[in-house]
Amino acid sequence: MNHYYQPEIETASREDILKLQNEKIVKQVRHVYDNVPYYRNLMDQKGVTPEDIKGIDDIKKLPFLTKDDLRDSYPRGLLGTDMRKCVRIHSTSGTTGKRVVAYYTQKDVDLWEECCARAIVAAGGDESDICQVCYGYGLFTGGFGVHGGSHKVGCLTLPMSSGNTDRQVQFMMDMEATILCCTPSYAAYIGETLAEKGYTPEDNKLKAGIFGAEPWTEEMRQSIEKSLGIKAYDIYGLTELSGPGVAYECCEQTGMHINEDHFYAEVINPETGEVLPEGEKGELVFTSLDKEAFPLLRYRTRDICILSRKKCSCGRTHVKMTKPLGRSDDMMVIRGVNVFPSQIETVLLGAGYEPNYQIVVDRVNNTDTFDIYLEFSKDQFSDKISVMQKREQDLRTSMKSMLGISPKIHLVAPKTITRSEGKAVRIIDKRKLHG
Numbered sequence: 525m526n527h528y529y530q531p532e533i534e535t536a537s538r539e540d541i542l543k544l545q546n547e548k549i550v551k552q553v554r555h556v557y558d559n560v561p562y563y564r565n566l567m568d569q570k571g572v573t574p575e576d577i578k579g580i581d582d583i584k585k586l587p588f589l590t591k592d593d594l595r596d597s598y599p600r601g602l603l604g605t606d607m608r609k610c611v612r613i614h615s616t617s618g619t620t621g622k623r624v625v626a627y628y629t630q631k632d633v634d635l636w637e638e639c640c641a642r643a644i645v646a647a648g649g650d651e652s653d654i655c656q657v658c659y660g661y662g663l664f665t666g667g668f669g670v671h672g673g674s675h676k677v678g679c680l681t682l683p684m685s686s687g688n689t690d691r692q693v694q695f696m697m698d699m700e701a702t703i704l705c706c707t708p709s710y711a712a713y714i715g716e717t718l719a720e721k722g723y724t725p726e727d728n729k730l731k732a733g734i735f736g737a738e739p740w741t742e743e744m745r746q747s748i749e750k751s752l753g754i755k756a757y758d759i760y761g762l763t764e765l766s767g768p769g770v771a772y773e774c775c776e777q778t779g780m781h782i783n784e785d786h787f788y789a790e791v792i793n794p795e796t797g798e799v800l801p802e803g804e805k806g807e808l809v810f811t812s813l814d815k816e817a818f819p820l821l822r823y824r825t826r827d828i829c830i831l832s833r834k835k836c837s838c839g840r841t842h843v844k845m846t847k848p849l850g851r852s853d854d855m856m857v858i859r860g861v862n863v864f865p866s867q868i869e870t871v872l873l874g875a876g877y878e879p880n881y882q883i884v885v886d887r888v889n890n891t892d893t894f895d896i897y898l899e900f901s902k903d904q905f906s907d908k909i910s911v912m913q914k915r916e917q918d919l920r921t922s923m924k925s926m927l928g929i930s931p932k933i934h935l936v937a938p939k940t941i942t943r944s945e946g947k948a949v950r951i952i953d954k955r956k957l958h959g
């Protein structure tokens with residue numbers, strides 16, 4: 525049996541969705557043109573006026589916005605309303621360059637929370653559930669977004685935030701949490717901690733997990749599902765558009781439905797900006813159709829994915845996106861070869877290792893070095909050096925066939941690699957440090 529949070533819109537006919545998008549885009553472009561001088565300039569430079577936008581198809585005429593635009597207009601340049609109407613900000617972590625600050629009116633918060641509520645219901649949640657939120661609360665959108673969604677669904681909400689894993693596990697068991705929300709890497713850590721404390725997957729009351737905010741592979745999904753005894757659902761979003769809940773998985777688990785009544789998605793060729801047909805891989809571009817305070821038009825996410833309108837057995841009609849197949853800025857070029865961290869994760873987990881690894885890239889004597897540090901488990905340990913060397917060699921061979929180049933593999937003792945409580949840091953690219 526399928527449940528929806530807002531059945532009318534989640535299962536609306538394609539015609540009705542299109543009609544809604546056509547109406548909303550006209551209003552939204554007018555709103556942005558009148559209230560955001562930065563974007564008005566971009567439109568003026570391109571010779572586009574609000575009158576040129578008569579429906580969603582005309583969106584192609586509008587200029588793109590990039591992360592650089594957001595940084596250039598920091599802290600308030602893209603604000604679309606009077607500050608007195610804003611009730612909240614959130615912000616990206618800003619590890620590279622200036623932070624991005626997004627603003628919300630009360631209406632923006634309400635719509636965002638509804639998107640998260642749809643995701644929770646799609647994962648099987650209802651008012652009888654106990655939802656443990658261990659995404660970080662604060663400037664990061666994960667905690668507050670999912671928390672708001674959980675309230676809207678009527679779940680008993682455990683606002684744990686991230687960290688203090690012993691306490692997380694104790695609350696999970698004592699409060700009998702049924703839904704776990706955190707990054708996939710933290711879910712793996714929680715699973716590991718439960719096992720260390722002697723619990724089997726059957727001992728907890730969890731039924732589902734809603735995991736996102738970072739890339740994770742199908743192998744990682746299987747590993748988490750097994751260690752926690754749950755079904756693991758993906759959720760996608762970004763601060764610039766609101767936060768989690770831009771897209772979410774349903775029971776079919778073949779991609780994430782984009783909340784198309786609020787976010788219009790396009791996929792473009794990242795080199796040329798050309799809009800690609802459905803089914804082709806490219807950079808995801810979003811237009812927020814009804815955001816008031818931070819209304820972005822044609823925002824380039826840098827996330828690479830494929831869109832599909834194939835009928836979904838869950839009954840939802842909204843377009844689906846694949847898991848981001850990597851971020852254009854996540855891709856490493858090592859010895860001239862393009863390497864995505866997700867390819868590495870697929871090989872390591874496919875070979876039966878736990879998701880505890882780190883990738884280190886450096887440049888020595890003008891040549892790239894490429895090292896993978898990976899924990900072996902107690903069962904995988906042997907005191908015979910030849911056995912461990914064989915394990916490393918096998919991984920090297922599998923990596924070579926996946927990537928085309930071979931990394932140096934270092935099997936390291938359990939607990940050597942720092943566990944993640946939020947977004948995992950998988951890559952250390954020291955070449956960037958040398959400039």
Ligand code: DLL
Binds near residue numbers: 665739763768
């Ligand atoms: O990570 C919002 C979020 C919170 C999503 C909680 C899901 C759950 P940012 O910190 O602004 O926002 O990072 C956004 O993270 O452009 C993607 O590259 C990546 N990302 C988010 N969700 C996924 C996912 C939040 N499910 C950036 N799979 C995005 C892969 C994801 N990457």
